[in-house]
Amino acid sequence: xxxxxxxxxxxxxxxxxxxxxxxxxxxxxxxxxxxxxxxxxxxxxxxxxxxxxxxxxxxxxxxxxxxxxxxxxxxxxxxxxxxxxxxxxxxxxxxxxxxxxxxxxxxxxxxxxxxxxxxxxxxxxxxxxxxxxxxxxxxxxxxxxxxxxxxxxxxxxxxxxxxxxxxxxxxxxxxxxxxxxxxxxxxxxxxxxxxxxxxxxxxxxxxxxxxxxxxxxxxxxxxxxxxxxxxxxxxxxxxxxxxxxxxxxxxxx
Amino acid sequence: xxxxxxxxxxxxxxxxxxxxxxxxxxxxxxxxxxxxxxxxxxxxxxxxxxxxxxxxxxxxxxxxxxxxxxxxxxxxxxxxxxxxxxxxxxxxxxxxxxxxxxxxxxxxxxxxxxxxxxxxxxxxxxxxxxxxxxxxxxxxxxxxxxxxxxxxxxxxxxxxxxxxxxxxxxxxxxxxxxxxxxxxxxxxxxxxxxxxxxxxxxxxxxxxxxxxxxxxxxxxxxxxxxxxxxxxxxxxxxxxxxxxxxxxxxxxxxxxxxxxxxxxxxxxxxxxxxxxxxxxxxxxxxxxxxxxxxxxxxxxxxxxxxxxxxxxxxxxxxx
Ligand SMILES: Nc1ncnc2c1ncn2[C@@H]1O[C@H](COP(=O)(O)OP(=O)(O)OP(=O)(O)O)[C@@H](O)[C@H]1O
Ligand SMILES: Nc1ncnc2c1ncn2[C@@H]1O[C@H](COP(=O)(O)OP(=O)(O)OP(=O)(O)O)[C@@H](O)[C@H]1O
Ligand SMILES: [Mg+2]
Ligand SMILES: [Mg+2]
Numbered sequence: 001x002x003x004x005x006x007x008x009x010x011x012x013x014x015x016x017x018x019x020x021x022x023x024x025x026x027x028x029x030x031x032x033x034x035x036x037x038x039x040x041x042x043x044x045x046x047x048x049x050x051x052x053x054x055x056x057x058x059x060x061x062x063x064x065x066x067x068x069x070x071x072x073x074x075x076x077x078x079x080x081x082x083x084x085x086x087x088x089x090x091x092x093x094x095x096x097x098x099x100x101x102x103x104x105x106x107x108x109x110x111x112x113x114x115x116x117x118x119x120x121x122x123x124x125x126x127x128x129x130x131x132x133x134x135x136x137x138x139x140x141x142x143x144x145x146x147x148x149x150x151x152x153x154x155x156x157x158x159x160x161x162x163x164x165x166x167x168x169x170x171x172x173x174x175x176x177x178x179x180x181x182x183x184x185x186x187x188x189x190x191x192x193x194x195x196x197x198x199x200x201x202x203x204x205x206x207x208x209x210x211x212x213x214x215x216x217x218x219x220x221x222x223x224x225x226x227x228x229x230x231x232x233x234x235x236x237x238x239x240x241x242x243x244x245x246x247x248x249x250x251x252x253x
Numbered sequence: 254x255x256x257x258x259x260x261x262x263x264x265x266x267x268x269x270x271x272x273x274x275x276x277x278x279x280x281x282x283x284x285x286x287x288x289x290x291x292x293x294x295x296x297x298x299x300x301x302x303x304x305x306x307x308x309x310x311x312x313x314x315x316x317x318x319x320x321x322x323x324x325x326x327x328x329x330x331x332x333x334x335x336x337x338x339x340x341x342x343x344x345x346x347x348x349x350x351x352x353x354x355x356x357x358x359x360x361x362x363x364x365x366x367x368x369x370x371x372x373x374x375x376x377x378x379x380x381x382x383x384x385x386x387x388x389x390x391x392x393x394x395x396x397x398x399x400x401x402x403x404x405x406x407x408x409x410x411x412x413x414x415x416x417x418x419x420x421x422x423x424x425x426x427x428x429x430x431x432x433x434x435x436x437x438x439x440x441x442x443x444x445x446x447x448x449x450x451x452x453x454x455x456x457x458x459x460x461x462x463x464x465x466x467x468x469x470x471x472x473x474x475x476x477x478x479x480x481x482x483x484x485x486x487x488x489x490x491x492x493x494x495x496x497x498x499x500x501x502x503x504x505x506x507x508x509x510x511x512x513x514x515x516x517x518x519x520x521x522x523x524x525x526x527x528x529x530x531x532x533x534x535x536x537x538x539x540x541x542x543x544x545x546x547x548x549x550x551x552x553x554x555x556x557x558x559x560x561x562x563x564x565x566x567x568x569x570x571x572x
Contacts, residue, residue, distance in 0.1 A: 046408025153297025181465040183509040186521035208438040251439040
């Protein structure tokens with residue numbers, strides 16, 4: 001008996017209207033992520049990584065193809081499955097400041113997903129808030145502040161906390177550590193790894209930093225012009241026959 | 254000796270919340286000379302963006318600022334500040350967040366032309382041509398078409414180039430780039446850094462490059478300023494500082510920077526402990542609780558920056 005992957009994307013096509021007609025950003029793209037897998041996604045600026053991330057998180061519409069969560073098509077989930085999908089799949093957005101509601105305090109922002117995704121009581125919610133702030137290295141004192149009062153890296157950590165607080169099964173990280181200093185980056189990557197080991201959390205880790213992808217991920221997908229051009233085990237990267245992957249590697253030393 | 258282009262003296266920035274005070278900057282003294290390129294590095298939240306937003310007069314009105322900032326001998330914090338007429342013309346800032354720095358509802362062309370008409374009093378025709386020239390200078394393909402596009406129709410790398418072009422329109426004497434390469438792919442990152450280096454060469458402007466990516470610093474800058482918890486804790490020229498850092502924080506930062514090629518079975522090295530709470534008053538060195546070499550004096554007195562280029566009792570004791 002075969003087990004359905006956590007996430008399966010089949011022949012996905014996403015296009016945007018533009019001043020010169022519709023442009024296809026994602027072109028008949030397919031991939032799957034199994035339960036507990038840690039997968040990296042790399043590629044040039046503008047190749048469509050964020051667009052893909054938003055589509056699988058149901059935040060952008062797609063023109064063709066299908067996305068399945070635990071074997072069920074997103075387009076036909078029943079309310080209970082939809083709830084499970086929304087809790088199970090979390091996205092950390094690329095631009096941290098834009099992703100937070102400026103009128104909400106940090107505590108409200110981080111706890112908001114708990115309100116509609118879980119039935120925890122206030123005490124349990126607050127306990128999770130305290131724990132998650134500590135995990136991302138933010139002082140508890142930040143809880144009452146607003147996004148515009150935070151530095152770029154502090155906002156990014158609020159986003160990470162917001163995604164982690166619901167304990168997702170698959171976390172999509174879109175450049176989730178790129179605006180942090182190196183030490184903080186290492187700390188967050190260690191945290192993600194620990195969540196993977198201890199709770200079997202899967203990751204789709206989008207990054208321009210190949211070194212961190214090689215460190216964190218078992219598998220790496222290389223994207224170019226809206227398509228996945230290579231899907232390779234990270235411990236075999238050096239053997240790649242692909243010219244484009246070679247170039248990415250040589251640039252990142 | 255010539256006077257510095259930008260001179261900052263004991264700059265402090267505080268924000269009052271109900272019953273607490275946030276110390277965003279705790280006293281920064283820094284000179285920047287014409288033609289010099291300076292990297293500013295430091296922990297997330299250490300005050301890098303706040304420092305240069307203060308220079309540009311862009312702090313929120315709730316900020317309580319003390320100390321002084323002089324630009325070309327004009328005081329920016331006292332009396333009628335000339336900062337509004339200098340901003341965008343004599344000094345420009347490329348903001349940390351490309352998406353929010355561009356207005357999503359206006360075409361790129363409109364945003365560029367506005368700056369030129371306002372500061373240079375150019376006609377529409379002149380400014381249109383000038384804008385195209387500048388986009389070509391930052392090596393944006395199809396510059397003329399680009400003027401007709403909205404920000405969201407451009408990729409991250411293209412938006413970043415537009416922002417650089419916008420900052421350069423009036424050939425400022427001081428160009429501040431706040432994390433201009435964050436979240437760009439490695440090749441685009443290198444292109445942007447090379448571009449900034451070229452611009453720095455022919456414009457002969459003073460360049461401030463705020464970054465957390467130490468690997469990019471030596472390609473672009475002569476000097477590094479290291480910040481921690483709202484203070485400058487070490488200053489030096491790039492080659493010396495990269496090899497002979499004196500402050501334990503700088504040493505730890507450099508170590509964390511070069512861990513990437515490591516064994517997958519071991520956790521990544523990072524600086525243990527938490528950054529100083531910005532709501533706390535500092536009594537000693539802010540790094541003391543995380544420092545391996547901490548001495549009694551470190552917890553009692555605040556180490557001050559002097560000509561040695563480092564604010565640390567341990568580093569001073571060793572000399
Ligand atoms: N709302 C939109 N309307 C039109 N075009 C868009 C829109 N959003 C993105 N694009 C275009 O789609 C392409 C892919 O963008 P996307 O943000 O997915 O790239 P990316 O791989 O995440 O790049 P980066 O590494 O710079 O973040 C880009 O050329 C971009 O200009
Ligand atoms: N409007 C504000 N009100 C209150 N505190 C603020 C405000 N703006 C910034 N701060 C605080 O000032 C400190 C310095 O922030 P700053 O943005 O300068 O950090 P940074 O060094 O640029 O960090 P990063 O690398 O994360 O961008 C932070 O602790 C931040 O929370
Ligand atoms: Mg992206
Ligand atoms: Mg900043």
